[in-house]
Amino acid sequence: MSLDRTDVEKIAHLARLNIAEQDIQEYAENLSNILDLVDQMQAVDTQDITPMAHPMDAIQRLRLDEVTEGNQRDHLQTVAPAVEAGLFQVPKVIE
Amino acid sequence: MEWEAVIGLEIHAQLATKSKIFSGASTAFGAEPNTQACAVDLALPGTLPVFNGEALRMAVLFGLAIDAEIGYTSVFDRKNYFYPDLPKGYQTSQLFHPIVGTGYVDITLDDGTIKRVGVTRAHLEEDAGKSLHEEFPNMTGIDLNRAGTPLLEIVSEPDMRSAEEAVAYVKKIHAIVTNLGICDGNMAEGSFRCDCNVSVRYKGEEEFGNRTESKNINSFRFIEKAIKGEIIRQIDILEDGGHITQETRLYDANKDETRSMRSKEEANDYRYFPCPDLLPIVIDDDYVNQVRATLPELPDARKARFLEQYKLSDYDAMVLSAYRDLSHYFETVANTAGDAKLAANWVMGELSKLLNQNDTDIKDSPVSAEQLGGLLLRIKDNTITGKIAKQVFEAMWAGEGSADEVIESKGLKQVTDSGAIESMVDDVIAANQPQVDQYVNAEPDKRGKMIGFFMGKVMQASQGKANPGQVQGLLKQKLDALADG
Numbered sequence: 416m417s418l419d420r421t422d423v424e425k426i427a428h429l430a431r432l433n434i435a436e437q438d439i440q441e442y443a444e445n446l447s448n449i450l451d452l453v454d455q456m457q458a459v460d461t462q463d464i465t466p467m468a469h470p471m472d473a474i475q476r477l478r479l480d481e482v483t484e485g486n487q488r489d490h491l492q493t494v495a496p497a498v499e500a501g502l503f504q505v506p507k508v509i510e
Numbered sequence: 511m512e513w514e515a516v517i518g519l520e521i522h523a524q525l526a527t528k529s530k531i532f533s534g535a536s537t538a539f540g541a542e543p544n545t546q547a548c549a550v551d552l553a554l555p556g557t558l559p560v561f562n563g564e565a566l567r568m569a570v571l572f573g574l575a576i577d578a579e580i581g582y583t584s585v586f587d588r589k590n591y592f593y594p595d596l597p598k599g600y601q602t603s604q605l606f607h608p609i610v611g612t613g614y615v616d617i618t619l620d621d622g623t624i625k626r627v628g629v630t631r632a633h634l635e636e637d638a639g640k641s642l643h644e645e646f647p648n649m650t651g652i653d654l655n656r657a658g659t660p661l662l663e664i665v666s667e668p669d670m671r672s673a674e675e676a677v678a679y680v681k682k683i684h685a686i687v688t689n690l691g692i693c694d695g696n697m698a699e700g701s702f703r704c705d706c707n708v709s710v711r712y713k714g715e716e717e718f719g720n721r722t723e724s725k726n727i728n729s730f731r732f733i734e735k736a737i738k739g740e741i742i743r744q745i746d747i748l749e750d751g752g753h754i755t756q757e758t759r760l761y762d763a764n765k766d767e768t769r770s771m772r773s774k775e776e777a778n779d780y781r782y783f784p785c786p787d788l789l790p791i792v793i794d795d796d797y798v799n800q801v802r803a804t805l806p807e808l809p810d811a812r813k814a815r816f817l818e819q820y821k822l823s824d825y826d827a828m829v830l831s832a833y834r835d836l837s838h839y840f841e842t843v844a845n846t847a848g849d850a851k852l853a854a855n856w857v858m859g860e861l862s863k864l865l866n867q868n869d870t871d872i873k874d875s876p877v878s879a880e881q882l883g884g885l886l887l888r889i890k891d892n893t894i895t896g897k898i899a900k901q902v903f904e905a906m907w908a909g910e911g912s913a914d915e916v917i918e919s920k921g922l923k924q925v926t927d928s929g930a931i932e933s934m935v936d937d938v939i940a941a942n943q944p945q946v947d948q949y950v951n952a953e954p955d956k957r958g959k960m961i962g963f964f965m966g967k968v969m970q971a972s973q974g975k976a977n978p979g980q981v982q983g984l985l986k987q988k989l990d991a992l993a994d995g
Contacts, residue, residue, distance in 0.1 A: 484548035
């Protein structure tokens, strides 16, 4: 299976990746190679095998419903580029 | 050709856990921005989610309440999209293996028929934060307190055919989750939200039309209005030869209309995959049975019991059984007063009126169920009339004491002294000669109605305290004596 330029552009858009025009061809080839490998693996008969949700053969442990984290706003917002009135500030999002 | 609407609903119920679904931050509503958002909720590098067992229990309880298949192995998936109030860049949700599978609820339609509405699934996921667009000129403010609040998304089959059916379904789910105690049901605070998928087609057609999804609807009334408006909008477009675009629309309560928010065609690629940060949730029969043992009485069962045990009318039983706190209040009043019908009338009448007027929840009613029951006892033993009781109730509401205290301090005790009543009756008859003449000259079968005038006068003279039965008896006796004499 091979991807063309439009596929790469669409994936980049969905992932919000800014990619350079001259690199698109190379990405398309690399990604196509990965899909070829997947095609190769498709040959294995997995009919009676339940798909794994996780590579570890373990199940989720449950946490008790307790509030263990207090107000850490000042500390956590020291790494934020912009803060006002306790809110994280991001460039205007227009619906 | 006749049009038919096809409606399916997605309900997001915030689960009433103390802490978030994947972190130990508080879920309490109304805190200062970002004071309840910890490193996990902010998706800081190196943090990992730890699943809250209480969210699991609540989801399973809901599944059992709607007779659904329970997912013995359920898996969290990542739903990828970009928005600033979703710091991870994906919402942790369940697509392929939800905790609750196919179930159903029964709704009662206006004509009394019962309709079964299928629930496709209900899955666990996390809520996003809130974006505040209005407060700052060129920036959007982000509050992540809500991020990570556990949600149960309840997805219905497209089984509903009118706005009324949709509202009946939403009310039913609302009653179930609040009765189970797994959601506070507060629609104004966003604890219980509804997205409506609506399409129209010619009646009898098999295929569905293109649908739109209306979001952001936060009251039962708005759900009904939004769906009705959307059905009309779609029919108008189709009848003009147009085409319905599959899109997300936002309901604007001020304008009572939906408007286009975003087209789904391009953006709807969420690239779901199993979340590698979380392991599969595996439960067994023991777990499910333990949860099943805690299932409380649900509205349908309670309604049936109210019909049987208290002989209520169908309507009264339905209203009084819908919510746990209301049901409990009613039963306490009924048992204290020993009269279910009277209790039903007062709880649905005077009490509900004052609760609504003061925007008060029944849990916070200033008049307790025991106190209201005590008031009704005084009506039943003829200490006060029903009319005076309303006055006493208002005084009790205002904190002036128990029924007995108010009756005593205001001197509202019913007058049953026959001498006192007789003199009032005599006064009224003497003061209203023209009406007495009319009565005397009327056909005997018309006289019954005419007594009402004299009743009113005597009750007025007694300030409502005279025993109405005694007054009526005396009036009839004396007026008939005049007529026959």
